[in-house]
Amino acid sequence: MSDAPAPEKVTPDPAPESPLPRQLDELVLAVPGVDALYSAAPLVATVVASVVASAVEAVTGQPKSNSSVSVSEKKTGLEIAVKIGVTAPYAAIDVSRRVHDAITEQLDQNGSPAATEIAVTVARID
Amino acid sequence: MKSSDKLAGHTFEELSDYLDRDRSPADPSIDGSPECEIALRGMERLRNTQRALLKKDVELESEREDSWVSTILQAISIEARAGRDIPISHPSSTARLSVTEGAVRGILRAAGDSIPNIIVGRCRLDGDVSEPGAPVTVRVDATVLEGEIIPSLVVALREALYVALHQHTELAVEAVDITIRDLYQPVPPRAKASSDE
Numbered sequence: 001m002s003d004a005p006a007p008e009k010v011t012p013d014p015a016p017e018s019p020l021p022r023q024l025d026e027l028v029l030a031v032p033g034v035d036a037l038y039s040a041a042p043l044v045a046t047v048v049a050s051v052v053a054s055a056v057e058a059v060t061g062q063p064k065s066n067s068s069v070s071v072s073e074k075k076t077g078l079e080i081a082v083k084i085g086v087t088a089p090y091a092a093i094d095v096s097r098r099v100h101d102a103i104t105e106q107l108d109q110n111g112s113p114a115a116t117e118i119a120v121t122v123a124r125i126d
Numbered sequence: 127m128k129s130s131d132k133l134a135g136h137t138f139e140e141l142s143d144y145l146d147r148d149r150s151p152a153d154p155s156i157d158g159s160p161e162c163e164i165a166l167r168g169m170e171r172l173r174n175t176q177r178a179l180l181k182k183d184v185e186l187e188s189e190r191e192d193s194w195v196s197t198i199l200q201a202i203s204i205e206a207r208a209g210r211d212i213p214i215s216h217p218s219s220t221a222r223l224s225v226t227e228g229a230v231r232g233i234l235r236a237a238g239d240s241i242p243n244i245i246v247g248r249c250r251l252d253g254d255v256s257e258p259g260a261p262v263t264v265r266v267d268a269t270v271l272e273g274e275i276i277p278s279l280v281v282a283l284r285e286a287l288y289v290a291l292h293q294h295t296e297l298a299v300e301a302v303d304i305t306i307r308d309l310y311q312p313v314p315p316r317a318k319a320s321s322d323e
Binding site: 036038039083085086091092093096097100104114115116117118119120121122123124125126 | 158159160161163164167208211214216218220221222223224225226228229230232233236293294295296
C-alpha cells in the first residue's frame with residue numbers, strides 16, 4: 001500500500017447555485033394572473049445580496065443569481081417565500097392559492113424535501 | 127425627508143422624475159419594488175386627470191387652482207407602503223398566504239379612480255386586518271368634480287370599493303365610510319362678453 005497522502009478533495013468554490021429557486025421563479029411567473037415577481041427577501045438584504053453577488057461575479061466570472069423566490073433549507077424542511085404582482089381580471093385570493101399549489105406540486109415532482117411553509121405575498125394588484 | 131418616508135429608498139420626487147423620463151433609463155431598484163409601482167400607477171392616473179383638465183383650460187384660456195392635487199399626491203406616497211399583511215385562507219397547513227395593505231389600498235384607489243369625476247384621496251383600513259374575521263372599516267376620502275351629484279357618485283364609489291375588496295381579500299368589512307373632502311373645478315364657463323360691447 002502506498003504511503004502517499006490521499007489526494008485532497010477539491011470542492012468547487014463557490015458552490016453552484018441550486019436550480020430550485022430559478023425553477024420556481026419560472027413556475028410562479030407561468031401561473032395565470034401573476035404579472036410580476038419581486039424579491040421575497042427584505043429590501044436591505046436584497047441590496048446587500050446584489051452587491052455581494054456582483055462582487056463574486058466580477059472575481060469568479062460566475063453569473064450572479066437573479067432568482068426572486070426565496071428557498072431556505074431548514075432541519076424540518078424547506079421554507080419558501082414568494083412575492084408577486086397580480087393583474088386584472090384575476091383575483092388575488094385565487095392567484096395566491098394557485099401559486100402555493102403549483103409550488104407544492106413541483107416539489108413533489110422534483111422529489112425535493114417537503115415544504116414546511118410556503119409564504120405567498122401579493123404585493124401589488126393592477 | 128426622513129428615510130422612512132422613502133419608497134424602496136426613493137423619494138417621491140425621484141419617482142415623479144422617473145415618470146417624467148417615461149421610466150427611461152430603466153431603474154431596477156424602482157421597477158423591482160411593488161411599493162414604487164403602486165405609487166407610480168397612482169401618480170399616472172392623477173396626471174391623466176390633470177392633463178385632461180388642463181387641456182380644457184387651455185382651450186378656454188382659463189386658470190385653475192389645483193391645490194387638491196398635492197393632498198392626493200401626499201396620500202399616494204404614504205399609502206403605497208406595504209403596511210400590514212392581510213391573510214388569505216388555504217386548507218393546507220404549509221400555506222401562509224397574504225396580500226399587503228399597500229396592495230389593497232392601491233386597488234381601492236384604482237377602483238375609485240375608475241369612476242368618472244371622482245378621485246380617491248386618503249384610503250385607510252381600520253381594524254385588525256391581520257386577524258382573520260376581525261371587523262374592518264374602510265375609510266376613504268375623495269375629491270369630486272364640482273357640479274356632480276355627490277350622493278349618486280358616493281353610491282357608485284362604495285359599490286366599486288366593495289367589489290374590489292370582495293375580489294381580492296377575505297376582510298370582514300363592517301362598513302365603508304366615504305367622505306368627500308374637496309371639489310375640483312369643472313371647466314369654467316366662457317367669460318361673458320363685456321356689457322359695454
